[in-house]
Amino acid sequence: MAEYIYFFNKDTLIVKPPKKSPMFLRMIALLFAMVCGVLICSIRLKQISTSSKITYRNIRVIQIPDIDYGIKQIEIPLGNGTEQSEIPPVNYPKPQTFSRAECAHNPVQFFAIISMQRSGSGWFETLLNSHSNVSSNGEIFSVFDRRKNISSIINTLDKVYNLDWFTSASKNECSAAVGLKWMLNQGLMEYHEEIVEYFKRRGVSAIFLFRRNLLRRLVSVLANSYDRHAKLLNGTHKAHVHSHTEVAETLSSYKPVINSTSLISDLKEVEVTANKALKYFNSTRHIILYYEDLVMNRKKLNDVLDFLRLPRMELRSRQVKIHTGSLSEHIKNWDDINRALNGTVYESFLRDYKR
Template sequence: MIPVFQTQKSLTCTTRCQILMIECACTGVRFFAILSMQRSGSGWVETLLNSHPNISSNGEIFSVKERRSNITAITKTLDRLYNLDWYSSAAKNECTAAVGLKWMLNQGLMKHHQEIVEYFNRRGVSAIFLLRRNLLRRYVSILANAHDSAMKQLNGTHKAHVHSKHEAEILAQYKPTIDKKTLITELKRSDKLAADALVNFKNTRHVVLYYEDVVSNRTMLMDVLDFLRLPKRKLFSRHVKIHTKRLCDHIDNWADVTDFLKGTPFESFLNGSRR
């Protein structure tokens, strides 16, 4: 015979679980998309967000060209992600959850921005912009990453992100020689792409972050949790920053680049200004 107090305890636990299930069923899942550009810290920020028990960001889904070949393919891909049964998912630990992806601006996002804005607003998808202020530093990272992709400096493998100081130091040894003929064009292109994205998606629910600001003030990520209406938690990442020195220490032809950018709208990048 089961003691009365044990039966009552079991019933109490059952009732609490039922209440919890009802609460979870009534709590909407937040949808989001991290909108960024390559080498802008999106991988690092995504790992930070994914360390939260109620966030599931699913990487750079649209790096696969077939998924972004046209707007139909894009919306089908988004539907597959956002239509998953997150109400019973293990990721939904506290009756609130945010589900999303990382999406680069050059992966069909700008080409089909009108339809995507309509989709975001219809499905309630919030946009988290993550951009770089110093585009020259971003360009150095792009060139260094391309070099490692070709040379595979870490025991014959290419790593876009590293998890140890030793690996970061190896990759940071490469100092690109920047082609002055294409530098201004590249900086203007990146600047315009980011500016156009902010204009094109201004009518969505969105927040704008800059990588440099997050690096210097991690508490800005708490604002993102508020934006997603999630409980605040300490966030962590195993990513190790590769280029940590002064910009002049990461460019082989620094003197030439300095002379070339003086008097241009991008001169402020030389002293590390965030512009």
């Protein structure tokens, strides 16, 4: 290719390089574009190849964060000393006897108050039923036919948790928690394996309520038994209807004589029974309460409402405590009982709270 030489004057010589062909520049640009295209395609192919090797696995949700409604998860103590957090299952009952109407899409928590006679369960249940969203249907299994076998028990439970069991406490279609009160001697221990399986299958939460002071419970049991037979108030048994101070005073006037010889073995038997119940139902979702704790600190009722995932509100009961003050005022042979329990593991029962 020829070079162009310019002479500006006889002393200056400028040599100008030849111009590159436009075709040559186009070829270089095209080659660069092709190389870039190949690189981009190879990178994309690698990504596709890698993603095709990913396999989807089943994922189990360990914990779903709670919406902040003032609700917390309850730590459930296990037998091995560890703890687990459990969120109660969501239940949407479909009753056969009525329509839940606009509340059909509202979840309902199932519960059972598990206790022993004269442990404050009646008072506790009236507190729960004062909540606008709770329906606790009482001591249903006090009737033998409802607990004569496991089939009768399951049929009764199905009616309760399907909202087809009606009592004065029923909130019907807009209940947010429904349950009953169940004593340990009402078929619960006899058929515990089947009942635990039912609780797990239906998502029933157990609320255990016991008394710490078993001596006070014994006084109440004996007074209740006497009233049942003597019918102190106008020929009727009033131990479960003590909503009036005068009634409570009349019932508390009876001072039982307690067998001091068998007292320790009797107290131990009650402890063993309660521990068996806790062992049997340890695998269920449950909470353990003590009557004395609730009496001394009513704020502990909030723990129960949280456990049932209910909005907190003030709970009230018209029931009046019968045996108040020192136990020495309510036991006729107090000196014998005092001697029998002094120096034993049950000595603290002699000097408990004065309320």
